[in-house]
Each structure stands twice: as C-alpha cells, then as structure tokens.
Amino acid sequence: MLRVCLLSTVMCAGMMTGIAGAQSEETTQPAFEAPSLYAADWTDEGIAQVAQQLTGTWASSGNVGGSQLMMAVAPAPVEGMSDTLFVESVRADTPWAPYRRAMFQLYRYKGEIRLRTYEFAVGAVSAGLFDGMWAATEYFPEITADDLIATLDVELETTANGFVGSTPYPYPTGIGGAVEMTSSMTLDGDTLSVADRGYGADGSIVWGAEADSAVEFKRADAYAAVDRRPDGMIIVDYGPENEVEPQDGYELHVHYDGYLLDGTRFDSSYSRDLPFVFQYPPGTRAITGWGIGMEGFDKDSHRKLIIPGYMGYGDMGNPRANIPGNATLVFNVWMAHIEEVAASATSGQTHTHDDGTVHDGPDHD
Known part of the structure; x- marks a missing residue:
C-alpha cells in the first residue's frame, strides 16, 4: 500500500519511498545541480x-x-x-x-x-x-x-x-x-x-x-555554523553543543516548522503542541533530507534544514500536504529531547494529526 504523509510531512517518505529513501545515488545526483550563492550585481x-x-x-x-x-x-x-x-x-x-x-x-x-x-x-x-x-x-x-x-x-x-x-x-x-x-x-x-x-x-x-x-x-564570527553539502542540502547549526547526540536506537523528540520557499508553512509540530517522536535513524520513515539533518544534532540545540526537492518528495510532491513536485523544503528544528531506548522499542509511540487522527508508531501505511 502506498504510504501517505498527511501534514506531518517529515514522518515518512510520503507517496514515494523510492525517491526519498531508496533511489540510487547514480539516478538522483546527476539530475540535480545545486544553486550558486547569490551574487549581487551592484549598480555602481x-x-x-x-x-x-x-x-x-x-x-x-x-x-x-x-x-x-x-x-x-x-x-x-x-x-x-x-x-x-x-x-x-x-x-x-x-x-x-x-x-x-x-x-x-x-x-x-x-x-x-x-x-x-x-x-x-x-x-x-x-x-x-x-x-x-x-x-x-x-x-x-x-x-x-x-x-x-x-x-x-x-x-x-x-x-x-x-x-x-x-x-x-x-x-x-x-x-x-x-x-x-x-x-x-x-x-x-x-x-x-x-x-x-x-x-x-x-x-x-x-x-x-x-x-x-x-x-x-x-x-x-558568524553565530551559526553552515554546512553547505555537495548534494545541495544546507544545514545551519546554531548549537549549543551538548554531550548527547543521536545514536542508533535513541528516541528523538523534535519540534519543527516546515516551509516552502513561497512562504507557505505546510506543517508545524508547535501547532499541535506535540513534538515528532521517532527512533534514530529514521530510515524510510522520513524523507532523506530529514534523516541527514538529524546526524550529530545535539540535545536542546537548534538547526535550519534546507532540503532540495529530490531529497524531499521528488517529482510527485506530496498532494495531501499541498507540496508541489521538486519543492525545496525548509525546516526550523529544535532537538527538544533525546532518550536512549532499545532499538526495537517502537510500539506505543503515537502521533496525532491536525485532523485528530491518532495512530501508533511513526509510519503512515
């Protein structure tokens, strides 16, 4: 059955786990050219x-x-x-x-x-x-x-x-x-x-x-570290650095706002007053760029993730969240809590959508 993300778009690869999680490096990378840093053409x-x-x-x-x-x-x-x-x-x-x-x-x-x-x-x-x-x-x-x-x-x-x-x-x-x-x-x-x-x-x-x-x-010096990745993704890391960062099996509690470049805020955990809780690494339960953005993300620190379309929802977009195809996604994220748990401890996790739907676990089958 196709997986669909309703509003909480970071939680799964949406309608195309192949694009967000399983598509090969050879088929995706040559098709994307990262934009160049803006260069002003001053009048005089x-x-x-x-x-x-x-x-x-x-x-x-x-x-x-x-x-x-x-x-x-x-x-x-x-x-x-x-x-x-x-x-x-x-x-x-x-x-x-x-x-x-x-x-x-x-x-x-x-x-x-x-x-x-x-x-x-x-x-x-x-x-x-x-x-x-x-x-x-x-x-x-x-x-x-x-x-x-x-x-x-x-x-x-x-x-x-x-x-x-x-x-x-x-x-x-x-x-x-x-x-x-x-x-x-x-x-x-x-x-x-x-x-x-x-x-x-x-x-x-x-x-x-x-x-x-x-x-x-x-x-x-700049008040944030900037990781401009060769795949086109940009991570702006504000810190602060702490001793606790994601490890395999840890349970992450992340608050976020998600935007399109036209100013649309397509999702926000703050509007539900509930963080997105998931086990690290998220794998195919989240879009590719989201998983990358969690690497080395310290507890109680803040980041901005700028994710090219092919690392998000690809050509098909996510119609349920009104995200068009190949849309660049921008997330302001806060690692609210990290808890060390057993790698198999996914039962009992629940997630509530804006429409009131509640289900176990981070997946959307």
Missing part, C-alpha cells in the same frame, strides 16, 4: 563599496537589555528591486530566534547614496522562513517589493574608512511613546555605531537622549 562602485562594508556578522561591544546583540548582513535578492541586503538581528543567547528581520536597499538620490530600511510584510506565520537565510542566499525566499514596507532613509557620506549617515528628517513611529524618530549610523573600519532617538508630540526627546544610547557593533 560606490554602492558596491558600502554594501561590502556592511556585509558580515556584527556583535555589540556590550550587553543591551541584558544580552549581547548580533547582526548578520548579506546581499539577497528582491524581485523588482536592486542593491538589496538581508539583515537579521538576534540576541547572542538565542540566535535561532531573531527579534528583527529587515531588508536594506542602497540607492542614489540626487547623486548621493541613501540606505533605505524595510520591514517584512509577510505575516507572522511565514516570518520564520527567513530565519538564518543570510547563510543560504542561494535559497533566499521568493519576495517582491510588495512584501516589504519602507520605514526610513539614511543619507550616507563616505569617509576614508567607511561612512557616516543620518535620516534627512524625522520619521513617524509609535515606539516607546514617541511619535517621531531619527536614526544615525557610522561605519569606521570594523566598528559600526547605530543611534536612534524618539520624540514626543511636543518635540521633546522621549528616548535615546543619553550619550551612551548608541549601540556599537564590532565585526565578529
């Missing part, structure tokens, strides 16, 4: 220089709100726009959970370079798709200018080691009781300083008046 040398100066990972010199802040900036495409960069801001102790995702666009205004900031307008459900995508811009989600909301401009003036800039006028805001805000930034070699200031309706400074209100960032 001045814009290219500013973009290159911004690109990379930045860490605050001190704690802000009790935690060190980190920021990753990488060129990333937006359909219908040029000279764009993806910006992700995280707290160092939870780098897998960004507190801000944004796009920068560099452009010329009256001959001078401006930096325009955009917030995403994709909705909370789809926002997680973008997490960690600074590390995998060859798979950057498909967005257009309609998916972004412009927030403010910063006029830039180049210097010997970078640039200085500020907003040309106050911009509307509702943050912290302010009605308007200004922003300034300075890049000097490996130091980036950002300062925001909010104003009340009477023109008084509501926040950001202190001399130390500017946040200073220094260039830093």
Whole structure:
C-alpha cells in the first residue's frame, strides 16, 4: 500500500519511498545541480563599496537589555528591486530566534547614496522562513517589493574608512511613546555605531537622549555554523553543543516548522503542541533530507534544514500536504529531547494529526 504523509510531512517518505529513501545515488545526483550563492550585481562602485562594508556578522561591544546583540548582513535578492541586503538581528543567547528581520536597499538620490530600511510584510506565520537565510542566499525566499514596507532613509557620506549617515528628517513611529524618530549610523573600519532617538508630540526627546544610547557593533564570527553539502542540502547549526547526540536506537523528540520557499508553512509540530517522536535513524520513515539533518544534532540545540526537492518528495510532491513536485523544503528544528531506548522499542509511540487522527508508531501505511 502506498504510504501517505498527511501534514506531518517529515514522518515518512510520503507517496514515494523510492525517491526519498531508496533511489540510487547514480539516478538522483546527476539530475540535480545545486544553486550558486547569490551574487549581487551592484549598480555602481560606490554602492558596491558600502554594501561590502556592511556585509558580515556584527556583535555589540556590550550587553543591551541584558544580552549581547548580533547582526548578520548579506546581499539577497528582491524581485523588482536592486542593491538589496538581508539583515537579521538576534540576541547572542538565542540566535535561532531573531527579534528583527529587515531588508536594506542602497540607492542614489540626487547623486548621493541613501540606505533605505524595510520591514517584512509577510505575516507572522511565514516570518520564520527567513530565519538564518543570510547563510543560504542561494535559497533566499521568493519576495517582491510588495512584501516589504519602507520605514526610513539614511543619507550616507563616505569617509576614508567607511561612512557616516543620518535620516534627512524625522520619521513617524509609535515606539516607546514617541511619535517621531531619527536614526544615525557610522561605519569606521570594523566598528559600526547605530543611534536612534524618539520624540514626543511636543518635540521633546522621549528616548535615546543619553550619550551612551548608541549601540556599537564590532565585526565578529558568524553565530551559526553552515554546512553547505555537495548534494545541495544546507544545514545551519546554531548549537549549543551538548554531550548527547543521536545514536542508533535513541528516541528523538523534535519540534519543527516546515516551509516552502513561497512562504507557505505546510506543517508545524508547535501547532499541535506535540513534538515528532521517532527512533534514530529514521530510515524510510522520513524523507532523506530529514534523516541527514538529524546526524550529530545535539540535545536542546537548534538547526535550519534546507532540503532540495529530490531529497524531499521528488517529482510527485506530496498532494495531501499541498507540496508541489521538486519543492525545496525548509525546516526550523529544535532537538527538544533525546532518550536512549532499545532499538526495537517502537510500539506505543503515537502521533496525532491536525485532523485528530491518532495512530501508533511513526509510519503512515
């Protein structure tokens, strides 16, 4: 009988165990060519220089709100726009959970370079798709200018080691009781300083008046390790490293959100408030890329898995989960628990679908 995955798509090879688990290396590998890392075609040398100066990972010199802040900036495409960069801001102790995702666009205004900031307008459900995508811009989600909301401009003036800039006028805001805000930034070699200031309706400074209100960032190492595999799969590993990782026969408890590159979230264990529980290795009970993504995945650590279509549901896709053929799958995963159990101890495992169906074990016959 054909196996079908209903919503919980990582649990089995779906309608084609041959593609996800048993197809030979010789028949699958030559047909797939991994995409190349996104390479921006900057409008001019001045814009290219500013973009290159911004690109990379930045860490605050001190704690802000009790935690060190980190920021990753990488060129990333937006359909219908040029000279764009993806910006992700995280707290160092939870780098897998960004507190801000944004796009920068560099452009010329009256001959001078401006930096325009955009917030995403994709909705909370789809926002997680973008997490960690600074590390995998060859798979950057498909967005257009309609998916972004412009927030403010910063006029830039180049210097010997970078640039200085500020907003040309106050911009509307509702943050912290302010009605308007200004922003300034300075890049000097490996130091980036950002300062925001909010104003009340009477023109008084509501926040950001202190001399130390500017946040200073220094260039830093990336806050996640990136494994760009030759088969086209990418694993973004946030850690933390622990002593417990999957071994044959161990029972894994994994929470996840699953996305398509168009922003569709096709499955989430969080929506059921139940982790996916399965015995390691999953074999043909899971798509190929999922099994690979579990290798060396430490207890209580976080990863992002980007799985090419042929390592997921192949040509046929998974109609029951509305996954088209050869769709790239993206998972944000958390190894919530690892329990050492006997290799044969699969009885008694249950799984509940969104439609209320409950059955034993991780298979879907």
